[in-house]
Amino acid sequence: MKLSARKKLNExxxxxxxxxxxxxxxxxxxxxxxxxxFKPANIDGSVGSGWTWHTIxxxxxxxxxxxxxxxxxxxxVGTAICLLLAIPMGYYxxxxxxxWRNYLLMLVIVPFWTNFLIRxxxxxxxxxxxxxxxxxxxxxxxxxxxxILLYNSGAVLLVIVYSYLPFAILxxxxxxxxxDFSLFEAALDLxxxxxxxxxxxxxxxIKVGLISATLMVFIPALGSYIIPxxxxxxxxxxxxxxxxxxxxxxxxxxxxxxxxxxxxxxxMIPMLVVLTxxxxxETIPQKKVGGRP
Amino acid sequence: xxxxxxxxxxxxxxxSLKVLDNVSITVQRGEIFSLLGPSGCGKTTLLRICAGFEQxxxxxxxxxxxEITPLPPHRRQVNTVFQSYALFPHLTVWENIAxxxxxxxxxxxxxxxxxxxxxxMIQMTDHAQKKPSQLSGGQKQRVAIARALINxxxxxxxxxxxxxxxxxxxxxxxxxxxxxxxxxxxxxLFVTHDQNEAMSISDHIAILNAGRxxxxxxxAEIYEAPRTxxxxxxxxxxxxxxxxxxxxxxxxxxxxxxxxxxxVLVYNDKPKKVGDFVHLSVRPEKISIAHDEPAKTEKNHRxxxxxxxxxxxxxxxxxxxxxxxxxxxxxxxxQHKRFLLDEKPILWGDTVWLFWEADDSYMLDRYRAExxxxxSLPSSVD
Amino acid sequence: MRSKIPFxxxxxxxxxxxxxxxxxxxxxxxxxxxxxxxxxxxxxxxIQLFHNQEIWNALQKSLLIGIAATLMAMILGTMAAFxxxxxxxxxxxxxxxxxxxxxxxxxxxxxxxxxxFFVALGIDLSLVTIFIAHVxxxxxxxxxxxxxxxxxxxxxxxxxxxxxxxxxxxxxxxVLLPLLAPGIIAGGLLAFTLSxxxxxxxxxxxxxxxxxxxLRIYSMMRKGAPTVINALSVILxxxxxxxxxxxQRLRQSKP
Numbered sequence: 001m002k003l004s005a006r007k008k009l010n011e012x013x014x015x016x017x018x019x020x021x022x023x024x025x026x027x028x029x030x031x032x033x034x035x036x037x038f039k040p041a042n043i044d045g046s047v048g049s050g051w052t053w054h055t056i057x058x059x060x061x062x063x064x065x066x067x068x069x070x071x072x073x074x075x076x077v078g079t080a081i082c083l084l085l086a087i088p089m090g091y092y093x094x095x096x097x098x099x100w101r102n103y104l105l106m107l108v109i110v111p112f113w114t115n116f117l118i119r120x121x122x123x124x125x126x127x128x129x130x131x132x133x134x135x136x137x138x139x140x141x142x143x144x145x146x147x148i149l150l151y152n153s154g155a156v157l158l159v160i161v162y163s164y165l166p167f168a169i170l171x172x173x174x175x176x177x178x179x180d181f182s183l184f185e186a187a188l189d190l191x192x193x194x195x196x197x198x199x200x201x202x203x204x205x206i207k208v209g210l211i212s213a214t215l216m217v218f219i220p221a222l223g224s225y226i227i228p229x230x231x232x233x234x235x236x237x238x239x240x241x242x243x244x245x246x247x248x249x250x251x252x253x254x255x256x257x258x259x260x261x262x263x264x265x266x267x268m269i270p271m272l273v274v275l276t277x278x279x280x281x282e283t284i285p286q287k288k289v290g291g292r293p
Numbered sequence: 294x295x296x297x298x299x300x301x302x303x304x305x306x307x308x309s310l311k312v313l314d315n316v317s318i319t320v321q322r323g324e325i326f327s328l329l330g331p332s333g334c335g336k337t338t339l340l341r342i343c344a345g346f347e348q349x350x351x352x353x354x355x356x357x358x359x360e361i362t363p364l365p366p367h368r369r370q371v372n373t374v375f376q377s378y379a380l381f382p383h384l385t386v387w388e389n390i391a392x393x394x395x396x397x398x399x400x401x402x403x404x405x406x407x408x409x410x411x412x413x414m415i416q417m418t419d420h421a422q423k424k425p426s427q428l429s430g431g432q433k434q435r436v437a438i439a440r441a442l443i444n445x446x447x448x449x450x451x452x453x454x455x456x457x458x459x460x461x462x463x464x465x466x467x468x469x470x471x472x473x474x475x476x477x478x479x480x481x482l483f484v485t486h487d488q489n490e491a492m493s494i495s496d497h498i499a500i501l502n503a504g505r506x507x508x509x510x511x512x513a514e515i516y517e518a519p520r521t522x523x524x525x526x527x528x529x530x531x532x533x534x535x536x537x538x539x540x541x542x543x544x545x546x547x548x549x550x551x552x553x554x555x556x557v558l559v560y561n562d563k564p565k566k567v568g569d570f571v572h573l574s575v576r577p578e579k580i581s582i583a584h585d586e587p588a589k590t591e592k593n594h595r596x597x598x599x600x601x602x603x604x605x606x607x608x609x610x611x612x613x614x615x616x617x618x619x620x621x622x623x624x625x626x627x628q629h630k631r632f633l634l635d636e637k638p639i640l641w642g643d644t645v646w647l648f649w650e651a652d653d654s655y656m657l658d659r660y661r662a663e664x665x666x667x668x669s670l671p672s673s674v675d
Numbered sequence: 676m677r678s679k680i681p682f683x684x685x686x687x688x689x690x691x692x693x694x695x696x697x698x699x700x701x702x703x704x705x706x707x708x709x710x711x712x713x714x715x716x717x718x719x720x721x722i723q724l725f726h727n728q729e730i731w732n733a734l735q736k737s738l739l740i741g742i743a744a745t746l747m748a749m750i751l752g753t754m755a756a757f758x759x760x761x762x763x764x765x766x767x768x769x770x771x772x773x774x775x776x777x778x779x780x781x782x783x784x785x786x787x788x789x790x791x792f793f794v795a796l797g798i799d800l801s802l803v804t805i806f807i808a809h810v811x812x813x814x815x816x817x818x819x820x821x822x823x824x825x826x827x828x829x830x831x832x833x834x835x836x837x838x839x840x841x842x843x844x845x846x847x848x849x850v851l852l853p854l855l856a857p858g859i860i861a862g863g864l865l866a867f868t869l870s871x872x873x874x875x876x877x878x879x880x881x882x883x884x885x886x887x888x889x890l891r892i893y894s895m896m897r898k899g900a901p902t903v904i905n906a907l908s909v910i911l912x913x914x915x916x917x918x919x920x921x922x923q924r925l926r927q928s929k930p
Contacts, residue, residue, distance in 0.1 A: 011762045015770055018755035018814055022773040025811045029788035030780075036791055047795065089688050092681035104685070106919065111692050113915045117874050117892050118908040122695035124896075125702065125905075132698055162691065169688075185346055186379035188366040190393035190444060194678060200396075204383040215779070223781020225875055230896070240783045247879070253791060260787045267781070 033264070036257040047253050055254045059262065064242070068262065071238040074153060075221040078160040082168040082217045083210065085161075090172030090209070091202070094179065105173070112166050120230045123159050124150065127231065151233025159227045167216035175209025176202075211274055218270055223263060239263050296355075297322035297480060298343070298448055303352035305338055312338045313349070314504040320448075320497070325474055325481040327491035330501035331527070336484045339501070340450050343482065344373045356447055367396075372441035373450040377457065378433045380425035386436050387412070387421040393444040411439040414476065430458050434466055438473060448480045455490060467494055488528050492516070500524050518562070522657045525574040532580075532623050534573040538565045546594065546651055549573060553620035557596045558651040571656040577626035579653040582614055583646050584637055594651040602643045614639065616647055623647065696912060703905035720906040727903065733891035740802060740887060741870040744809035748866045751810070752817025753859055759818065760825040778815040785812060786879030793880065800882030808880045809870045816869065817862035824858030 037055055040048035093104045111119070126133045127149040137143040149155060179202065187197035203210070225240030232241070239259060246256035298320040305313040312335040320326040328336040341347040343354055345366035353362045361369055372393070380389050390411055394404045412418045415435035425433060434454060441449055454470070455463045471494055474481055485491050491498050492512045499509040500523075507527075508520045519525035522533065536549035539556065547565050550556050551573070559573060581587070587597070600618035614625040625647065639645055703721070706714035724730065755774055759767055777785060789808050793800060832854070836846040852859075874889040881890060895904055 011758065011764065011766065014754050014761070015758040015766060018751040018758075018818070019770050019773065021751055022777065022811065022814065025789065025792070025807055026777050026785070027773060029792035030784070032791045032795060033784070033788050036795070085684060085688055088681040088684040092685045095681070104689075107689055108692070110915065110919055111696055113868060113919065114696065114908065114912050115872055115889060115892065117889055117896070118699070118904065118911065119695065121892075121896055121904060122699045122908070126695055126698055130707075162695070165688065165692075180377070180379065182375055182377055182379040183381055185344075185366070186373070186375055186381070187392070187396075188346075189344055189371075189373045190440065191367045191396045192392075193365075193367050196396060200392075201381055201383075205381075207383070219779055220781055223783045225783045240781070243783055243787055244878075247787065247790065253794065256787060257791060260784055263781070263784060271779075 030264075033257045033260045036254050037261050039254045039257075041252045041254045055258045058255065059258055064259075067237055067242055068239060068266075070153065070236075071222060071224075071240075072266065074157055074160065074238065075218055075224075078157055078164065078221050079168075079214055079217045081157075081161050082165050083172075083213060085165060086168035086172045086213055087203075087210075089169050090176045090206075093169075093173045094176035095181070105170075108166050108169055116163070117226065117230075119163065120159055120227055123155070123162065124231055127155055127158075150231055151236060153232070153236045155231040156224070156228045156236040156238070159231050160221050160224060163227060164217040164221055167220070168213040171212040171216060172206060172209040175206035179205050215270060215274065219267055222267055239266075296320070297357065298326075298482065299355040300339065300343070301353050301355065303339065303342060303349045303354070305335075305342065305347065305349050312504050313342075315352070316501070316504070316506045317352075318499050318506065318509060320480060320482060323478050323480055324496035325471075325483055325494055327483045327485060327495040327498045328501060329485055329488060329491040329498050329527075330507075332486055333503075334501040335504040336486075336501050337452055340373075340452055340482065340484045343448070344371055344450055345369050370447040371450060372444050372446040372448075373452060374434075374437045374441050374454045376453045378425075378437040380433055380436055380440070382425050385422050385424055386417060386428070389425065389436055390440045390443055392440060397444070407443055411443050414473070415439045431462050431466060434458065435469070438470070442473070442477055442479065446479060448482055451481060451483045453484055453486070455485070455487075463490070470494065492528070500527065502527070518655065519574070519657070522572050522574065525655075525657060529576060530624060530626070531574045531576050532621070534575070534621065536571055536573055538567050538569045538571060541565065541567060547656070549656075551621075554618060555596075555598055557654075558594055559654050559656055560594075560652045562655050565656065572658060573654055574657055575623075575649055575654040577613070577624040578611075578628075580623065580625045580647055580649045582616070582625045582627055582639060583648075584639065584643070586646050587648055595648050596651065596654075597646065597648045599644060600647055602639060602641055602645055605639065605641055614645075616645060618647070696908075699905050700909050700912070702902070703909045705902075720902040721910075724903050724906045724910075729886075730888070730891055730907065733886050733888045736802065736886065737871055737888040740805050740809060741867050744806050744813055744870045745863050745867040747806075747810045748813035748817045749859055749863045752814045752862055752866075753821050753855075755814065755818040756821035756825055759822055774815045774818050777812050778819075782812075782873070782875035783879075786876040789876070790879045800880055800885070802882075802885045804880045804882065805877055805885055805887065808876050809873065812873070812876060813866035813869055816865045817859070820862035820865060821855065821858045824855055828854065 036047060038051050038053070040050060040052045040054065042048045093101055093108075096104065125131055128134070129148065129150075131149075134143070134147075134149055137147075137149075138145060143149075183201050183205065184197050187201045188194070192200060223240055224238050225244055228236045228238045228241050229244070232238070239262065243256045243259045243263070246252045246259060296319040300316055300318040303313055303316045304311070312333075314335075316335070316339060318326075318328075318339075328339060330336045338347060342349050345361075345364060345368075349362065353360050355361070356370070361371075381392065384392065387408055391404050391408045394407060399407075408421075409418070412421055415438065417432060417435060417439070420428065420432065425436070428436065434457075437454070438449075438451075451470075455466055458466060467490060470481075483491070483495065495512055497510065498512055498515055500507040500515065502523050508515055508524045515524060516528050519528060525531045526533070534549075534551045534554060534557070536551040536557070538547045539550045540548040541561070542548060542558070545561055546558050547561050548556055548558055549571065557573070559571075565571065587595075589595075598618050600616040600623065602614055603617045603622065604613075604615040606613040611626050611628045614627065616623045616625060704716050704718070706717045706719075755770065759771055759774070786808070789804070789811070790800075793804055798804065828851075832850060833846050836850045837843065841849065872889065873887075874893060877887055877890060878893070881887070886894075892904060892907070
């Protein structure tokens with residue numbers, strides 16, 4: 001009894017520092033978002049006293065659904081493109097010799113150790129009317145001279161893919177590296193062509209990597225703020241920009257909180273989908289074990 | 294019976310390493326054919342060429358008289374049981390076995406029927422809904438075999454299918470494999486490095502060494518009449534002696550002079566002239582060992598030598614002796630009727646008589662330098 | 676018999692990754708402001724950069740916060756990793772969730788929530804609030820890296836040390852910590868890069884005058900002095916490459 005009490009004390013002693021820090025500076029502030037969303041805003045920018053539904057109702061302002069919708073589709077399309085590029089790339093990196101594998105991984109990681117802002121800025125330079133991409137596309141006759149590449153949803157999508165693609169490549173590579181490629185041969189041997197083997201054997205076996213790749217791209221992309229801020233313009237705004245505007249321009253914190261709460265809910269959706277899918281997966285084999293009569 | 298599966302002058306290199314050197318092998322319909330050899334001899338590459346995972350640099354593969362060399366793996370009526378089984382971890386046993394039929398878009402009812410039939414054959418009906426990770430090694434093995442056989446291939450390729458199992462299970466699976474073969478009557482091409490497996494299950498064996506075909510034949514032919522020193526040493530144990538022919542006798546026998554030994558009489562399985570260098574091989578179990586000098590036989594084609602026992606290893610089923618004669622240390626394997634009751638057991642340090650019939654030894658060409666290492670390995674105890 | 680698609684995808688993606696950085700580097704030597712065309716070689720952007728006192732001040736602040744936040748996160752993260760590894764109670768499940776969630780929550784939400792928190796408590800925004808924010812999002816990374824190493828750690832070594840007469844504390848200090856040092860340092864390096872790089876969270880919780888390097892870069896970008904940023908990017912890129920190169924060397928030289 002005494003021993004277990006001491007063990008409990010030790011556990012609390014070693015857990016307390018990080019637990020306290022995160023509870024105070026992460027958990028409470030996060031809950032705060034949901035609380036402040038029900039507070040009135042004062043004209044001077046401070047949070048008023050009392051409670052109100054006003055802020056929540058104001059979310060039906062026709063401006064918001066359009067931006068929420070744009071945020072979701074940009075994120076979904078961006079995630080899909082990232083997966084589409086990351087799957088063959090993760091596959092390729094897993095199949096080359098260990099030496100080349102290291103080099104390729106380095107090549108994937110290194111550019112993303114440079115400053116995030118600078119990377120986005122580089123695209124602003126590239127897509128600028130006098131920038132190289134525009135000049136090349138003009139030379140190839142692919143765009144009109146007055147086409148604007150910057151400040152629209154397309155530019156935001158491009159930079160989202162650019163920024164979050166490595167987060168898709170790495171987990172898919174990690175899963176593909178563990179994949180036993182003799183399974184691929186087994187599928188060919190059993191009559192599958194390469195495409196069938198890829199779909200029916202490779203993809204199901206890197207499922208874990210695909211899920212974490214999806215989440216790793218989806219969640220930060222949904223909360224994008226600085227990407228649309230720099231390359232998006234008014235036509236490429238996302239929820240993140242609206243939150244920042246409410247904070248820095250209107251100084252309306254309850255409004256910003258309500259928007260943040262909506263963003264939090266949208267993020268919960270894919271996570272809940274994954275969690276329930278995993279739960280189901282865990283229970284299915286147990287039900288079926290024992291086989292058919 | 295017609296030749297069914299043929300490898301014609303197949304060569305293959307990986308970079309500068311030649312793994313198959315002009316190998317020609319013929320397999321007959323319905324038999325179990327083993328590719329036997331030490332690791333790196335090219336046997337697995339030959340199997341993979343047959344399955345379509347590798348392309349030969351030159352030569353071709355014929356199945357039923359038709360060339361299949363250019364066909365991709367999924368177009369060949371050949372299925373493989375992989376060494377690691379390569380069962381699909383995301384699919385159940387049932388789905389694993391159904392994989393090939395589903396790919397071939399067979400009707401549902403037919404798939405259901407066949408899968409159940411094969412589950413029954415491998416006695417895995419109760420485990421149909423398990424995932425491969427829930428199976429034991431032997432069960433995985435059986436699923437892998439069923440998964441391949443259900444597609445009714447012309448040839449079933451087995452790549453060291455028993456290597457991952459422990460000894461007892463290996464022996465049991467070997468019997469099961471033989472039973473399955475009897476049931477389905479499909480040609481089995483079996484790759485192994487284990488001579489016991491190959492000897493016990495095969496109708497024919499091809500022995501490969503360093504990418505070359507050493508000998509092809511029935512198990513008994515290979516054991517009793519090895520054509521090369523490599524085969525003699527690789528299949529079972531043997532004693533080698535280097536000698537020179539000094540006399541040919543009655544055209545049927547030659548007398549050899551062996552340095553540091555006595556002159557011995559040997560049966561002429563190949564014509565030899567006086568002065569030829571030969572490599573003499575005598576199997577340990579062909580040599581008799583005794584305290585007393587044996588009585589002379591009528592034909593007197595017996596070689597008789599005295600030596601001193603340097604080692605005795607009791608193995609249960611038989612006993613191994615190593616006897617020093619001159620510069621040779623000769624291995625002898627003897628079965629006892631009653632080891633403990635022997636009145637005068639042969640012990641370390643005893644001087645004994647060794648004798649064997651001239652017909653029980655054979656002359657081989659000198660082995661190649663690259664075989665040296667393999668042949669100098671201590672002979673296996675089992 | 677292999678498909679060429681993965682290979683070509685890889686090549687294209689790598690070009691996609693490096694093209695912007697390459698253009699940035701070339702433009703940093705270009706007389707032209709937007710680099711649509713080459714107007715001649717120049718060092719002037721680099722010279723302007725070195726005379727830009729604001730950037731040096733911002734860098735100083737970034738380093739100060741980075742080092743302080745990293746040290747704090749290393750201490751808290753390492754302790755957290757020990758707790759998570761050693762115990763498996765309901766408390767640790769909650770603890771793990773708290774460690775893990777900040778890493779998946781979008782930065783804007785974290786910045787927003789911390790800003791609300793500081794405003795609600797009437798805390799003035801300053802370098803300290805940035806420090807608090809950075810520690811908060813760094814703890815998880817340090818904890819997970821150290822936890823990974825703890826899982827590979829052979830704890831019988833500790834028992835061996837105690838068997839040889841070391842007390843509990845000595846065993847931890849002389850055996851466990853030195854062996855875990857690579858993990859703790861790796862976690863710290865990760866935390867440091869995250870701290871130095873962070874814009875969004877910092878942007879929300881920075882007070883007047885607390886301008887870190889990313890904040891300075893951002894305001895320069897808005898004001899439109901892209902060419903000096905090009906030059907700065909190239910210098911940061913070179914520093915990154917050198918660090919990566921040496922850390923790779925260090926990893927390879929280990930057995």
